[in-house]
Amino acid sequence: MHGIVFPNAQNGDQRHTVWARLRSMVWANRVFFTLVILPTVIVALYYGLVASNQYESSADFVVRRSESPSAGADVGQLLGFSLGGNQTSSDAYVVQEYLLSHDAVARLQAEDNLTDVFRRSGTDWVSRLWWANPAPERLLKYYRSHVNVEQDGTTGIVHMTVHTFRQDDSYRIAGQLLKMGEDQINAINERTYKDNVSSSQRELDVASQQLTDVQTRMTSYRRGESDVDPESTGKAQLSMVTGLTASLVEARARLQAMSGVISHNSPQYQAMSRQVAALEAQVAGQSAKIAGPGHSVAQRLSSYEELVIQREQVAKVYAAAAVRLEQAKAEAKRKQLYLIRVVQPNLPVRSEFPKRGQTVFTVFAALFFAYAIGWLLWAGVKEHSL
Amino acid sequence: MNKPMSRSWLDILWSGLSTQASVIRALSIRELQQRFGRDNIGYLWVIAEPMMLASVITMLHSVVAGKSDGGMSPYTFMLTGYSIYIIFRNTFNRGESALHSSETLMYHGMISPFDIMLSKSLVETIGCLSALVFLQSAGIMIGVADFPARPIYLIGAILLFAWFAFGMTLIVSSYAYRSPLMGRLVAPMSYFALPISGAFITMSILPAWTRPYMAWNPMMSVFEMARYGQFQQAPSTYIFPWYVVTVATLASYWGLLEIRRVRKYIHVP
Numbered sequence: 001m002h003g004i005v006f007p008n009a010q011n012g013d014q015r016h017t018v019w020a021r022l023r024s025m026v027w028a029n030r031v032f033f034t035l036v037i038l039p040t041v042i043v044a045l046y047y048g049l050v051a052s053n054q055y056e057s058s059a060d061f062v063v064r065r066s067e068s069p070s071a072g073a074d075v076g077q078l079l080g081f082s083l084g085g086n087q088t089s090s091d092a093y094v095v096q097e098y099l100l101s102h103d104a105v106a107r108l109q110a111e112d113n114l115t116d117v118f119r120r121s122g123t124d125w126v127s128r129l130w131w132a133n134p135a136p137e138r139l140l141k142y143y144r145s146h147v148n149v150e151q152d153g154t155t156g157i158v159h160m161t162v163h164t165f166r167q168d169d170s171y172r173i174a175g176q177l178l179k180m181g182e183d184q185i186n187a188i189n190e191r192t193y194k195d196n197v198s199s200s201q202r203e204l205d206v207a208s209q210q211l212t213d214v215q216t217r218m219t220s221y222r223r224g225e226s227d228v229d230p231e232s233t234g235k236a237q238l239s240m241v242t243g244l245t246a247s248l249v250e251a252r253a254r255l256q257a258m259s260g261v262i263s264h265n266s267p268q269y270q271a272m273s274r275q276v277a278a279l280e281a282q283v284a285g286q287s288a289k290i291a292g293p294g295h296s297v298a299q300r301l302s303s304y305e306e307l308v309i310q311r312e313q314v315a316k317v318y319a320a321a322a323v324r325l326e327q328a329k330a331e332a333k334r335k336q337l338y339l340i341r342v343v344q345p346n347l348p349v350r351s352e353f354p355k356r357g358q359t360v361f362t363v364f365a366a367l368f369f370a371y372a373i374g375w376l377l378w379a380g381v382k383e384h385s386l
Numbered sequence: 387m388n389k390p391m392s393r394s395w396l397d398i399l400w401s402g403l404s405t406q407a408s409v410i411r412a413l414s415i416r417e418l419q420q421r422f423g424r425d426n427i428g429y430l431w432v433i434a435e436p437m438m439l440a441s442v443i444t445m446l447h448s449v450v451a452g453k454s455d456g457g458m459s460p461y462t463f464m465l466t467g468y469s470i471y472i473i474f475r476n477t478f479n480r481g482e483s484a485l486h487s488s489e490t491l492m493y494h495g496m497i498s499p500f501d502i503m504l505s506k507s508l509v510e511t512i513g514c515l516s517a518l519v520f521l522q523s524a525g526i527m528i529g530v531a532d533f534p535a536r537p538i539y540l541i542g543a544i545l546l547f548a549w550f551a552f553g554m555t556l557i558v559s560s561y562a563y564r565s566p567l568m569g570r571l572v573a574p575m576s577y578f579a580l581p582i583s584g585a586f587i588t589m590s591i592l593p594a595w596t597r598p599y600m601a602w603n604p605m606m607s608v609f610e611m612a613r614y615g616q617f618q619q620a621p622s623t624y625i626f627p628w629y630v631v632t633v634a635t636l637a638s639y640w641g642l643l644e645i646r647r648v649r650k651y652i653h654v655p
Contacts, residue, residue, distance in 0.1 A: 361538065372508075373519065
C-alpha cells in the first residue's frame with residue numbers, strides 16, 4: 001500500500017470474521033447487489049428449485065418439389081450485402097406458418113387436448129398454462145412459446161421442436177404435428193392438381209362433345225341420303241360416264257365408218273345407230289346425276305364435304321385439348337410438394353429444458369450490462385451535481 | 387488468530403481488489419471528464435458519439451441493402467456488426483495516445499498503466515454497448531428490428547470482443563508509447579481491419595475456398611457468434627468461442643508483459 005487515505009475509511013477495523021466482512025462488502029455495494037445479484041439469485045432459485053422439467057422432442061423435415069425453380073440473385077447479393085446463403089424454400093414456410101397458426105392449435109385442441117398437455121398436474125405455477133379454458137389467442141401464444149418450427153437458412157431443412165412437461169406428450173404432439181404438416185401438403189397438392197387439370201379437362205370434354213355432334217350429323221346425313229360416301233359414289237359415277245362416253249365415241253366412229261360402206265337402211269346400220277342413241281341418252285342421264293340440278297352428286301358432295309371439314313376441325317381441336325390435358329397432368333405432377341421426413345420425432349428421456357444455467361447466466365449478464373450502462377450515466381450525473 | 391501486522395490472504399485480496407476498483411472507477415470518471423467535458427450534454431457523448439456513427443452507417447447500408455432475404459433485417463445486421471466493431475476501433479485508436487496523455491497520473495503509485503488502459507477500455511466498451519442497446523431498442527419500437535433470439539450468444543460475443551480488443555489495445559498502446567511510427571500505424575490498422583473483420587459479411591456469402599483462411603480470424607468468429615445470438619436463422623457453423631478465448635488470452639498476456647515493461651520508460655515529472 002502506498003499510504004492511501006480512503007474517505008470514510010473504517011479505522012480500527014475489528015471485524016475480521018468472513019461473515020462480517022461479507023456484510024460490509026454487500027452494504028458498500030448495495031445498489032449493485034439489489035439490482036444485479038438479488039434478481040439473479042431469485043431467478044436462480046426459481047429455476048433451481050421450482051421450475052418443472054420440460055422434455056424436448058424434435059423432428060426434421062424437408063418440403064420439396066420434384067423440380068424447383070432456381071431463384072435469381074437479389075440486389076443485396078450483387079452488392080455484397082447479402083446476409084448469407086439462401087436455400088430456403090417458400091414451400092417450407094407454408095408448413096411452418098401452418099404449424100404455428102391458430103388453425104393448427106384448434107386442431108390439436110380438438111384431437112389431443114392441448115390444454116391438458118400444458119396443465120399437467122405437478123408442473124409449477126409459473127411455467128404452466130394459467131387458464132383452464134384459455135382464449136384461443138392466449139393458447140396460441142403459449143403454444144408458440146413451447147413449439148418451435150424454424151428453417152435452416154443454408155440447408156433448407158425445417159427443424160421442429162416441441163417442449164412439454166411429459167416425455168410421451170412431447171413425442172405425441174411432435175408426431176401429430178408432422179402428420180398435420182403432411183396433411184396440409186396433401187391438401188395443397190390436391191388443390192393445385194385440380195386447378196391445373198380441371199380447365200384442360202373441361203376443354204377436352206367440350207371438344208369431344210363437338211366431335212360426337214359432327215359424327216351424329218354425318219350418320220344422319222348418310223341415312224337420309226342412303227349414301228355411305230358421296231365422294232366415292234361420285235367417282236364411280238364419273239368413271240361410269242367416262243366409260244360410257246368412250247363406248248359412245250367408239251360406237252359413233254364405227255357408225256361413221258359404216259355409213260360410208262353400207263346403206264342406212266341396212267339392219268346392221270340401224271342397230272348401230274340405235275346403240276349410239278342409247279349410249280348418248282345414258283351419258284346425258286348419268287352426267288345430269290353428277291352435276292345436274294336437284295339431287296345430283298355435286299350438291300350432295302358439297303354438303304358432305306362441309307361436314308367432313310367440320311369433323312376435321314373438331315378432331316384437331318380435340319387432339320390439341322388431349323395433349324394439353326396430358327401436359328397439365330404432367331405439370332401438376334411436377335409441381336407436387338413432398339414433405340420428406342429427415343429425422344423422425346424422438347421419445348425424450350432426459351429433461352434438457354429449461355436451460356437453467358444458461359438462463360440464469362443470461363439474466364446475470366444482461367443485468368450486469370444494464371448496471372454498467374446505468375453506472376456510467378449516474379457517474380456523469382453525479383459529476384455535474386457539484 | 388488475528389494478530390496485528392499479519393494479514394490474512396483474504397484481507398490482502400479484498401483490500402487490493404477494492405483499491406483497484408476505486409482506482410478504476412475514479413479513472414473512468416476522469417476519462418469521461420477529460421474526453422467529453424461538461425459542455426452541452428457532456429458525458430452523454432460517450433453514448434451519443436458511437437450512436438451517431440452507428441446510426442449513420444446503419445441507415446446507409448440498410449437503404450442500399452434494401453429488402454433482405456431469409457428474415458435478417460438489414461438494419462439489425464448492420465447495427466450489430468458496426469456497433470460491436472467500434473468497441474475495437476475506438477479502444478484501439480485511443481490506445482495510441484492513451485499513455486502519453488496520462489503520464490502525469492503515474493505520479494500516484496497505485497495507478498499503473500494497466501489501470502489507465504482498463505478504464506479507457508471500459509468507458510469505450512460501455513459507451514458502444516449503450517449505443518447498441520439504445521439503437522436496438524429504437525429499432526424494436528419502430529419495428530425494423532427484433533429482440534435478440536439467443537441473448538446469451540450476443541452477450542458472450544460482446545464480452546469476448548471487448549476482451550480481445552482490450553488485449554490488442556494493451557499491446558498497441560505499449561508499443562506506440564515507445565515508437566511514434568507504431569502510433570501512426572494504429573489508425574490505418576483498425577481501419578483496414580473493418581472489411582475483413584466480418585462485421586458486414588457472413589461466412590456463408592464468402593467464396594468457399596476463403597472460409598478456412600477466414601476461420602483463423604478471431605473477429606470473424608465473434609461476429610458470427612453475435613449474429614447467431616441476434617438472428618433466429620443465422621447459422622452456428624463458424625463459431626469458435628474457445629479459439630477466440632485463446633487468442634484473447636494470449637493477446638492479454640502479451641499486452642500485460644508489454645505494459646509492465648513500459649513502466650520503465652515512463653518519466654514522471
